[in-house]
Amino acid sequence: xxxxxxxxxxxxxxxxxxxxxxxxxxxxxxxxxxxxxxxxxxxxxxxxxxxxxxxxxxxxxxxxxxxxxxxxxxxxxxxxxxxxxxxxxxxxxxxxxxxxxxxxxxxxxxxxxxxxxxxxxxxxxxxxxxxxxxxxxxxxxxxxxxxxxxxxxxxxxxxxxxxxxxxxxxxxxxxxxxxxxxxxxxxxxxxxxxxxxxxxxxxxxxxxxxxxxxxxxxxxxxxxxxxxxxxxxxxxxxxxxxxxxxxxxxxxxxxxxxxxxxxxxxxxxxxxxxxxxxxxxxxxxxxxxxxxxxxxxxxxxxxxxxxxxxxxxxxxxxxxxxxxxxxxxxxxxxxxxxxxxxxxxxxxxxxxxxxxxxxxxxxxxxxxxxxxxxxxxxxxxxxxxxxxxxxxxxxxxxxxxxxxxxxxxxxxx
Numbered sequence: 001x002x003x004x005x006x007x008x009x010x011x012x013x014x015x016x017x018x019x020x021x022x023x024x025x026x027x028x029x030x031x032x033x034x035x036x037x038x039x040x041x042x043x044x045x046x047x048x049x050x051x052x053x054x055x056x057x058x059x060x061x062x063x064x065x066x067x068x069x070x071x072x073x074x075x076x077x078x079x080x081x082x083x084x085x086x087x088x089x090x091x092x093x094x095x096x097x098x099x100x101x102x103x104x105x106x107x108x109x110x111x112x113x114x115x116x117x118x119x120x121x122x123x124x125x126x127x128x129x130x131x132x133x134x135x136x137x138x139x140x141x142x143x144x145x146x147x148x149x150x151x152x153x154x155x156x157x158x159x160x161x162x163x164x165x166x167x168x169x170x171x172x173x174x175x176x177x178x179x180x181x182x183x184x185x186x187x188x189x190x191x192x193x194x195x196x197x198x199x200x201x202x203x204x205x206x207x208x209x210x211x212x213x214x215x216x217x218x219x220x221x222x223x224x225x226x227x228x229x230x231x232x233x234x235x236x237x238x239x240x241x242x243x244x245x246x247x248x249x250x251x252x253x254x255x256x257x258x259x260x261x262x263x264x265x266x267x268x269x270x271x272x273x274x275x276x277x278x279x280x281x282x283x284x285x286x287x288x289x290x291x292x293x294x295x296x297x298x299x300x301x302x303x304x305x306x307x308x309x310x311x312x313x314x315x316x317x318x319x320x321x322x323x324x325x326x327x328x329x330x331x332x333x334x335x336x337x338x339x340x341x342x343x344x345x346x347x348x349x350x351x352x353x354x355x356x357x358x359x360x361x362x363x364x365x366x367x368x369x370x371x372x373x374x375x376x377x378x379x380x381x382x383x384x385x386x387x388x389x390x391x392x393x394x395x396x397x398x399x400x401x402x403x404x405x406x407x408x409x410x411x412x413x
Contacts, residue, residue, distance in 0.1 A: 017180070017181055017227075024069075027071055027074075028050040028052075028053060029052060029053040030052065030074065030075055030077075030078055030081065031052070031071050031072060031073055031074040031075070031076070032049070032050070032051045032052070032071070032072045032073045032076075033049070033050045033051075033069065033070070033071055033072075034047065034048070034049045034068075034069070034070040034072075035047065035048050035049075035050075035067070035068070035069055035070075036061045036063050036067070036068045037066070037067040037068070038061070038063050038064065038065050038066065038067075039065065040065045041065075042065070044060055045060065045061040045062060045063045046058075046059070046060060046061060047059060047060070047061035052076075052077050089401045089402075089405060092115055092401070093398045093401065096113065096115070096120060096121070096397060096398065098182075099111060099113045099121055100121065100136050100175075101175060101177075101182035102182065103121065103123055103132065103136055104132060104133055104136055104175055104177070104182075104209055105177050105180045105181070105182060105211075106180070107123075107125075107126070107127050107128070107129050107132040108125055108126060109125045110123060110124050110125040111123050115397075120397045121136070123135055123136065129158070129159075129160070129211075130142065130145075130147065130160055133159075133160045133175075133209045134160070137173055137175070137207065137209065138173070138207070138396070139394070140166070141160065141162060141166070141207060144162055144163050144165075144166040145160045145161060145162045145163060145166070145207075145208075146160075146161055146163070146249045146250060146252075147159075147160060147161075147249065148160065148161050148208075148210065148245050148246060148249045149245075149249075150241060150244070150245035150248065152241055154214070154215045154218075155212070155213070155214050155215075155237075155238070155241060156212070156213040157210065157211070157212050157213075157241055157242060157245045158210075158211045158213075159208060159209050159210035159211050160208060160209050161206065161208040161210070161246055161249055161250065162206055162207035162208055163250070164196060164199035164200055164206070164250065165343075165345055165361075166207055167200055167204040167205060167206055167207065168204070168205050168207060169203065169204065169205070170205060171189070171205040173205075173207040173208075174189070174192060174205065174206065174207070174208055175208070175209040175210070176188045176189070176192075176209075176210050176212075177209075177210065177211045177212065178212050178214065178219060178221075178230050179212075179213060179214060179216065179219065179221075180211075181221060181227065181230075182228070183227075183228055183229060183230055184228045184229065185228075185229050185230055186229070187232065187235050187238065187239055188210070188212075188238075188239075188242060190239070191238070191239045191242035191243050191246075192206060192208065192210070192242065192246065194239075194243050195242065195243045195246035195247050195250075196246070199250070208246075210242065210246075212238070212241075212242070214232070214238070217233075218232065218233045218234070219231070219232055219233070220232075220233075335349055335351065335356050335358060336349035336350045336351030336352070336355075336356045337349055337350050337351075341360075342357075345359065345360065345361070346358065346359060346360065347360050347363070
Protein backbone atom coordinates (compact mmCIF):
# COMPACT_ATOMS: atom_id res chain seq x y z
CA UNK A 1 0.00 0.00 0.00
CA UNK A 2 3.01 2.28 -0.40
CA UNK A 3 1.57 4.14 -3.38
CA UNK A 4 -1.55 5.10 -1.41
CA UNK A 5 0.65 7.10 0.96
CA UNK A 6 2.14 9.16 -1.86
CA UNK A 7 0.64 12.49 -2.89
CA UNK A 8 -1.01 12.61 -6.30
CA UNK A 9 1.79 14.57 -7.93
CA UNK A 10 4.41 12.08 -6.67
CA UNK A 11 2.54 9.13 -8.21
CA UNK A 12 2.81 10.71 -11.64
CA UNK A 13 6.56 11.25 -11.24
CA UNK A 14 7.47 7.58 -10.62
CA UNK A 15 10.11 6.76 -13.24
CA UNK A 16 10.99 3.17 -12.32
CA UNK A 17 9.54 0.16 -14.11
CA UNK A 18 7.57 -0.70 -10.99
CA UNK A 19 7.00 -4.13 -9.48
CA UNK A 20 3.80 -6.08 -9.13
CA UNK A 21 4.12 -7.28 -5.55
CA UNK A 22 1.67 -10.16 -5.94
CA UNK A 23 3.62 -11.71 -8.84
CA UNK A 24 6.37 -13.34 -6.76
CA UNK A 25 4.10 -15.04 -4.18
CA UNK A 26 1.80 -16.13 -7.01
CA UNK A 27 4.73 -17.85 -8.72
CA UNK A 28 5.86 -19.36 -5.42
CA UNK A 29 2.41 -20.92 -4.95
CA UNK A 30 2.73 -23.01 -8.14
CA UNK A 31 6.48 -23.70 -8.28
CA UNK A 32 9.62 -24.16 -6.21
CA UNK A 33 11.16 -20.72 -5.71
CA UNK A 34 14.57 -20.01 -4.19
CA UNK A 35 15.39 -16.43 -3.21
CA UNK A 36 18.89 -15.42 -2.15
CA UNK A 37 19.75 -11.83 -1.30
CA UNK A 38 22.61 -9.85 0.16
CA UNK A 39 22.40 -6.06 0.69
CA UNK A 40 25.23 -3.83 -0.47
CA UNK A 41 27.70 -3.37 2.38
CA UNK A 42 26.45 -6.38 4.34
CA UNK A 43 28.76 -9.29 5.11
CA UNK A 44 26.04 -11.95 5.10
CA UNK A 45 23.26 -12.99 2.77
CA UNK A 46 19.97 -14.82 3.38
CA UNK A 47 18.11 -17.54 1.55
CA UNK A 48 14.51 -18.77 1.49
CA UNK A 49 13.04 -21.72 -0.40
CA UNK A 50 9.26 -21.88 -0.96
CA UNK A 51 7.77 -25.01 -2.49
CA UNK A 52 4.22 -24.52 -3.80
CA UNK A 53 3.41 -21.95 -1.12
CA UNK A 54 5.15 -23.70 1.81
CA UNK A 55 8.41 -22.48 3.36
CA UNK A 56 10.75 -25.49 3.30
CA UNK A 57 14.16 -23.93 3.92
CA UNK A 58 15.57 -20.73 5.39
CA UNK A 59 19.04 -19.66 6.46
CA UNK A 60 22.24 -17.75 5.68
CA UNK A 61 23.72 -17.88 2.18
CA UNK A 62 27.04 -16.95 0.63
CA UNK A 63 26.71 -14.78 -2.48
CA UNK A 64 27.90 -11.43 -3.82
CA UNK A 65 25.77 -8.33 -3.18
CA UNK A 66 22.52 -8.59 -5.06
CA UNK A 67 19.50 -10.86 -5.38
CA UNK A 68 18.98 -14.20 -7.11
CA UNK A 69 15.56 -15.65 -7.84
CA UNK A 70 15.35 -19.23 -9.11
CA UNK A 71 12.06 -20.77 -10.28
CA UNK A 72 11.91 -24.55 -10.76
CA UNK A 73 9.28 -27.23 -11.31
CA UNK A 74 6.64 -24.81 -12.58
CA UNK A 75 3.14 -26.35 -12.28
CA UNK A 76 4.79 -29.65 -11.28
CA UNK A 77 2.03 -30.38 -8.78
CA UNK A 78 -0.75 -28.82 -10.86
CA UNK A 79 -0.90 -30.89 -14.07
CA UNK A 80 -4.14 -29.22 -15.16
CA UNK A 81 -2.28 -25.92 -15.47
CA UNK A 82 0.90 -27.45 -16.85
CA UNK A 83 -0.77 -28.96 -19.91
CA UNK A 84 -1.84 -25.50 -21.06
CA UNK A 85 1.75 -24.32 -21.34
CA UNK A 86 3.06 -23.85 -24.85
CA UNK A 87 5.92 -25.91 -26.23
CA UNK A 88 9.30 -25.56 -24.49
CA UNK A 89 10.68 -23.72 -27.52
CA UNK A 90 7.82 -21.21 -27.47
CA UNK A 91 8.17 -20.57 -23.74
CA UNK A 92 11.92 -20.17 -24.13
CA UNK A 93 11.46 -17.72 -27.01
CA UNK A 94 9.12 -15.59 -24.88
CA UNK A 95 11.56 -15.54 -21.95
CA UNK A 96 14.47 -14.72 -24.25
CA UNK A 97 12.53 -11.82 -25.78
CA UNK A 98 11.88 -10.31 -22.33
CA UNK A 99 15.57 -10.42 -21.39
CA UNK A 100 16.61 -9.06 -24.78
CA UNK A 101 14.32 -6.03 -24.43
CA UNK A 102 15.50 -5.32 -20.89
CA UNK A 103 19.13 -5.56 -22.01
CA UNK A 104 18.47 -3.00 -24.76
CA UNK A 105 16.79 -0.62 -22.34
CA UNK A 106 19.75 -0.71 -19.93
CA UNK A 107 23.06 -0.67 -21.84
CA UNK A 108 24.72 0.39 -18.59
CA UNK A 109 24.05 -3.05 -17.07
CA UNK A 110 25.37 -6.48 -18.01
CA UNK A 111 23.02 -9.38 -18.81
CA UNK A 112 23.64 -13.11 -19.14
CA UNK A 113 21.03 -15.63 -20.28
CA UNK A 114 21.65 -19.38 -20.41
CA UNK A 115 19.43 -22.18 -21.67
CA UNK A 116 20.17 -25.92 -21.63
CA UNK A 117 23.82 -25.24 -20.85
CA UNK A 118 24.16 -22.81 -23.75
CA UNK A 119 24.73 -19.10 -23.21
CA UNK A 120 22.50 -17.26 -25.65
CA UNK A 121 22.85 -13.68 -24.36
CA UNK A 122 25.92 -12.17 -22.77
CA UNK A 123 26.47 -8.42 -22.85
CA UNK A 124 28.73 -6.27 -20.73
CA UNK A 125 27.63 -3.13 -18.95
CA UNK A 126 28.69 0.27 -20.20
CA UNK A 127 28.38 -0.50 -23.92
CA UNK A 128 27.33 2.10 -26.45
CA UNK A 129 23.67 1.93 -27.41
CA UNK A 130 24.43 1.17 -31.06
CA UNK A 131 26.73 -1.73 -30.19
CA UNK A 132 24.29 -3.13 -27.63
CA UNK A 133 21.34 -3.09 -30.06
CA UNK A 134 23.34 -4.65 -32.91
CA UNK A 135 24.62 -7.38 -30.60
CA UNK A 136 21.12 -8.27 -29.42
CA UNK A 137 19.21 -7.91 -32.70
CA UNK A 138 21.55 -8.86 -35.55
CA UNK A 139 25.21 -8.29 -36.29
CA UNK A 140 24.38 -6.99 -39.75
CA UNK A 141 22.32 -4.17 -38.28
CA UNK A 142 25.41 -2.17 -37.28
CA UNK A 143 26.45 -1.73 -40.92
CA UNK A 144 22.94 -1.41 -42.31
CA UNK A 145 21.38 1.24 -40.11
CA UNK A 146 21.30 4.94 -39.30
CA UNK A 147 21.19 6.70 -35.95
CA UNK A 148 18.02 8.48 -34.88
CA UNK A 149 18.34 11.55 -32.65
CA UNK A 150 15.57 14.14 -32.41
CA UNK A 151 14.91 16.58 -29.57
CA UNK A 152 11.69 18.57 -29.28
CA UNK A 153 11.27 20.37 -26.00
CA UNK A 154 11.31 17.79 -23.23
CA UNK A 155 10.76 14.92 -25.68
CA UNK A 156 13.85 13.08 -26.89
CA UNK A 157 13.85 10.32 -29.52
CA UNK A 158 16.98 8.21 -30.03
CA UNK A 159 17.73 4.80 -31.46
CA UNK A 160 18.88 2.74 -34.41
CA UNK A 161 16.81 2.40 -37.59
CA UNK A 162 17.58 -0.17 -40.26
CA UNK A 163 17.88 0.88 -43.88
CA UNK A 164 14.76 0.26 -45.97
CA UNK A 165 16.61 -2.45 -47.89
CA UNK A 166 17.36 -4.24 -44.61
CA UNK A 167 13.91 -5.53 -43.73
CA UNK A 168 12.05 -8.63 -42.61
CA UNK A 169 8.85 -10.43 -43.46
CA UNK A 170 7.64 -10.17 -39.85
CA UNK A 171 7.75 -7.30 -37.36
CA UNK A 172 9.52 -9.28 -34.63
CA UNK A 173 12.62 -7.07 -34.81
CA UNK A 174 10.92 -3.80 -33.90
CA UNK A 175 11.83 -2.79 -30.34
CA UNK A 176 10.13 0.25 -28.81
CA UNK A 177 10.86 1.82 -25.43
CA UNK A 178 9.21 4.66 -23.52
CA UNK A 179 11.22 6.04 -20.59
CA UNK A 180 13.25 2.82 -20.56
CA UNK A 181 10.14 0.61 -20.49
CA UNK A 182 9.74 -1.98 -23.30
CA UNK A 183 6.33 -1.47 -24.90
CA UNK A 184 4.30 -2.83 -27.81
CA UNK A 185 2.16 0.22 -28.36
CA UNK A 186 -0.14 0.49 -31.38
CA UNK A 187 0.45 4.23 -31.73
CA UNK A 188 4.22 3.81 -31.99
CA UNK A 189 3.94 0.78 -34.27
CA UNK A 190 1.68 2.76 -36.58
CA UNK A 191 4.12 5.67 -36.57
CA UNK A 192 6.97 3.36 -37.61
CA UNK A 193 4.85 1.90 -40.40
CA UNK A 194 3.97 5.40 -41.58
CA UNK A 195 7.61 6.51 -41.63
CA UNK A 196 8.61 3.57 -43.86
CA UNK A 197 5.39 3.58 -45.92
CA UNK A 198 6.99 4.99 -49.09
CA UNK A 199 10.11 2.81 -48.80
CA UNK A 200 8.85 -0.68 -47.95
CA UNK A 201 6.36 -3.05 -49.49
CA UNK A 202 3.23 -3.61 -47.42
CA UNK A 203 4.33 -7.12 -46.43
CA UNK A 204 7.81 -6.06 -45.29
CA UNK A 205 8.77 -4.61 -41.91
CA UNK A 206 11.62 -2.42 -40.73
CA UNK A 207 14.26 -3.47 -38.21
CA UNK A 208 14.82 -0.89 -35.50
CA UNK A 209 15.10 0.00 -31.83
CA UNK A 210 13.65 3.34 -30.73
CA UNK A 211 13.94 4.96 -27.31
CA UNK A 212 11.52 7.76 -26.46
CA UNK A 213 12.07 9.86 -23.36
CA UNK A 214 9.06 11.93 -22.29
CA UNK A 215 8.18 13.78 -19.07
CA UNK A 216 6.72 11.33 -16.57
CA UNK A 217 3.53 13.34 -16.31
CA UNK A 218 2.94 13.17 -20.09
CA UNK A 219 2.51 9.39 -20.28
CA UNK A 220 0.28 6.90 -18.46
CA UNK A 221 1.85 3.45 -18.05
CA UNK A 222 -1.07 1.91 -16.15
CA UNK A 223 -3.12 1.09 -19.23
CA UNK A 224 -2.34 -2.61 -19.63
CA UNK A 225 -1.87 -5.21 -16.85
CA UNK A 226 1.48 -6.18 -18.35
CA UNK A 227 2.31 -2.46 -18.82
CA UNK A 228 3.12 -3.18 -22.47
CA UNK A 229 0.88 -0.35 -23.69
CA UNK A 230 1.00 3.31 -22.73
CA UNK A 231 -1.22 6.35 -23.24
CA UNK A 232 0.27 9.72 -24.19
CA UNK A 233 -1.26 13.04 -23.24
CA UNK A 234 -0.57 14.30 -26.79
CA UNK A 235 -0.57 11.23 -29.09
CA UNK A 236 -0.57 13.30 -32.31
CA UNK A 237 2.62 15.07 -31.23
CA UNK A 238 4.33 11.77 -30.37
CA UNK A 239 3.33 10.15 -33.65
CA UNK A 240 4.53 13.12 -35.67
CA UNK A 241 7.82 13.15 -33.80
CA UNK A 242 8.49 9.46 -34.47
CA UNK A 243 7.59 9.76 -38.17
CA UNK A 244 9.65 12.90 -38.76
CA UNK A 245 12.59 11.59 -36.71
CA UNK A 246 12.77 8.37 -38.70
CA UNK A 247 12.32 10.03 -42.08
CA UNK A 248 14.93 12.66 -41.32
CA UNK A 249 17.46 10.01 -40.24
CA UNK A 250 16.79 7.86 -43.31
CA UNK A 251 16.93 10.80 -45.72
CA UNK A 252 20.17 12.27 -44.37
CA UNK A 253 21.92 8.91 -44.13
CA UNK A 254 24.08 7.67 -46.96
CA UNK A 255 22.38 5.95 -49.88
CA UNK A 256 23.56 2.46 -49.10
CA UNK A 257 22.03 -0.86 -49.90
CA UNK A 258 21.74 -3.29 -47.05
CA UNK A 259 22.78 -6.31 -49.10
CA UNK A 260 25.35 -6.76 -51.80
CA UNK A 261 23.56 -7.42 -55.09
CA UNK A 262 23.57 -10.99 -56.21
CA UNK A 263 25.88 -11.78 -59.08
CA UNK A 264 23.45 -14.19 -60.63
CA UNK A 265 20.65 -11.64 -60.37
CA UNK A 266 22.59 -9.04 -62.32
CA UNK A 267 23.94 -11.58 -64.79
CA UNK A 268 20.42 -12.76 -65.50
CA UNK A 269 19.43 -9.27 -66.67
CA UNK A 270 22.68 -8.40 -68.42
CA UNK A 271 22.80 -8.16 -72.18
CA UNK A 272 25.17 -10.83 -73.40
CA UNK A 273 26.78 -10.60 -76.85
CA UNK A 274 26.00 -13.61 -79.02
CA UNK A 275 28.83 -14.57 -81.33
CA UNK A 276 27.60 -13.98 -84.88
CA UNK A 277 28.06 -16.44 -87.67
CA UNK A 278 30.77 -15.47 -90.12
CA UNK A 279 32.07 -12.54 -88.10
CA UNK A 280 34.20 -10.09 -90.00
CA UNK A 281 36.84 -7.62 -88.92
CA UNK A 282 35.79 -4.07 -88.00
CA UNK A 283 37.22 -2.74 -91.24
CA UNK A 284 35.05 -4.96 -93.39
CA UNK A 285 31.52 -3.94 -94.30
CA UNK A 286 28.41 -5.96 -93.62
CA UNK A 287 27.00 -7.72 -96.66
CA UNK A 288 23.54 -6.98 -95.33
CA UNK A 289 24.34 -3.38 -94.48
CA UNK A 290 23.51 -4.04 -90.80
CA UNK A 291 25.43 -3.52 -87.62
CA UNK A 292 25.43 -6.36 -85.14
CA UNK A 293 24.20 -5.46 -81.65
CA UNK A 294 24.13 -7.54 -78.48
CA UNK A 295 20.87 -9.36 -78.00
CA UNK A 296 19.23 -8.74 -74.60
CA UNK A 297 18.46 -12.11 -73.09
CA UNK A 298 18.54 -14.03 -69.83
CA UNK A 299 22.04 -15.43 -69.54
CA UNK A 300 22.83 -19.05 -68.90
CA UNK A 301 24.12 -20.32 -65.57
CA UNK A 302 27.88 -20.31 -65.19
CA UNK A 303 28.63 -17.20 -67.25
CA UNK A 304 31.34 -14.97 -65.86
CA UNK A 305 30.32 -12.06 -63.65
CA UNK A 306 31.75 -8.73 -64.71
CA UNK A 307 31.48 -6.92 -61.37
CA UNK A 308 29.67 -3.81 -60.26
CA UNK A 309 32.30 -1.37 -61.41
CA UNK A 310 31.63 -2.16 -65.05
CA UNK A 311 28.62 -1.06 -67.00
CA UNK A 312 25.52 -3.20 -66.71
CA UNK A 313 25.44 -3.36 -70.50
CA UNK A 314 28.15 -5.24 -72.34
CA UNK A 315 28.86 -3.05 -75.39
CA UNK A 316 29.80 -4.74 -78.65
CA UNK A 317 33.54 -5.03 -79.10
CA UNK A 318 33.42 -4.69 -82.86
CA UNK A 319 31.19 -4.51 -85.89
CA UNK A 320 30.42 -7.88 -87.34
CA UNK A 321 28.51 -9.53 -90.11
CA UNK A 322 25.39 -11.57 -89.56
CA UNK A 323 25.00 -14.44 -91.93
CA UNK A 324 21.57 -15.62 -90.92
CA UNK A 325 20.76 -14.02 -87.57
CA UNK A 326 17.12 -12.91 -87.28
CA UNK A 327 16.28 -9.48 -85.95
CA UNK A 328 15.32 -9.65 -82.26
CA UNK A 329 11.69 -8.82 -81.54
CA UNK A 330 11.63 -6.35 -78.65
CA UNK A 331 8.11 -7.44 -77.78
CA UNK A 332 9.51 -10.77 -76.61
CA UNK A 333 11.37 -8.99 -73.81
CA UNK A 334 8.69 -7.18 -71.77
CA UNK A 335 11.20 -6.15 -69.09
CA UNK A 336 13.37 -4.44 -71.68
CA UNK A 337 17.13 -4.06 -71.84
CA UNK A 338 19.13 -3.24 -68.71
CA UNK A 339 20.62 0.25 -68.93
CA UNK A 340 21.87 0.96 -65.42
CA UNK A 341 21.76 0.27 -61.70
CA UNK A 342 20.63 2.44 -58.79
CA UNK A 343 22.02 2.08 -55.25
CA UNK A 344 23.12 -1.50 -55.97
CA UNK A 345 19.47 -2.45 -55.56
CA UNK A 346 17.40 -1.57 -58.64
CA UNK A 347 17.97 -2.32 -62.32
CA UNK A 348 16.80 0.34 -64.76
CA UNK A 349 15.70 -1.19 -68.05
CA UNK A 350 14.49 0.33 -71.30
CA UNK A 351 11.39 -1.26 -72.80
CA UNK A 352 9.35 -0.54 -75.91
CA UNK A 353 6.68 1.35 -74.03
CA UNK A 354 8.74 3.09 -71.37
CA UNK A 355 11.10 2.62 -68.44
CA UNK A 356 11.09 -0.48 -66.22
CA UNK A 357 12.59 -0.55 -62.71
CA UNK A 358 13.34 -4.02 -61.34
CA UNK A 359 14.20 -4.91 -57.74
CA UNK A 360 17.12 -7.20 -58.48
CA UNK A 361 16.91 -9.06 -55.18
CA UNK A 362 13.24 -9.87 -55.69
CA UNK A 363 13.93 -10.79 -59.32
CA UNK A 364 16.69 -13.16 -58.29
CA UNK A 365 14.46 -14.81 -55.70
CA UNK A 366 11.74 -15.27 -58.32
CA UNK A 367 14.19 -16.75 -60.84
CA UNK A 368 15.49 -19.22 -58.27
CA UNK A 369 11.94 -20.16 -57.27
CA UNK A 370 10.87 -20.76 -60.88
CA UNK A 371 14.02 -22.78 -61.54
CA UNK A 372 13.32 -24.99 -58.52
CA UNK A 373 9.69 -25.40 -59.53
CA UNK A 374 10.53 -26.42 -63.06
CA UNK A 375 13.31 -28.75 -61.92
CA UNK A 376 11.03 -30.56 -59.49
CA UNK A 377 7.92 -30.59 -61.66
CA UNK A 378 8.69 -33.96 -63.23
CA UNK A 379 10.18 -35.91 -60.34
CA UNK A 380 8.52 -34.21 -57.39
CA UNK A 381 11.75 -32.90 -55.84
CA UNK A 382 14.41 -30.58 -57.18
CA UNK A 383 17.86 -32.13 -57.69
CA UNK A 384 20.38 -31.23 -55.00
CA UNK A 385 24.04 -31.83 -54.35
CA UNK A 386 26.00 -31.66 -51.12
CA UNK A 387 28.65 -28.95 -50.92
CA UNK A 388 32.28 -30.02 -50.75
CA UNK A 389 32.89 -27.30 -48.15
CA UNK A 390 29.82 -26.60 -45.97
CA UNK A 391 28.38 -23.10 -46.04
CA UNK A 392 28.28 -21.62 -42.54
CA UNK A 393 25.12 -19.61 -41.85
CA UNK A 394 24.79 -17.67 -38.60
CA UNK A 395 21.27 -17.57 -37.16
CA UNK A 396 19.68 -16.20 -34.04
CA UNK A 397 18.77 -18.50 -31.18
CA UNK A 398 15.06 -18.41 -32.01
CA UNK A 399 15.73 -18.97 -35.71
CA UNK A 400 17.87 -22.02 -34.87
CA UNK A 401 15.03 -23.49 -32.82
CA UNK A 402 12.58 -22.93 -35.66
CA UNK A 403 14.98 -24.57 -38.10
CA UNK A 404 15.37 -27.62 -35.88
CA UNK A 405 11.61 -27.84 -35.53
CA UNK A 406 11.18 -27.81 -39.32
CA UNK A 407 14.16 -30.08 -40.07
CA UNK A 408 11.97 -33.10 -40.81
CA UNK A 409 9.95 -31.13 -43.36
CA UNK A 410 13.07 -29.65 -44.94
CA UNK A 411 14.60 -33.12 -45.26
CA UNK A 412 11.87 -33.98 -47.76
CA UNK A 413 13.44 -31.57 -50.22
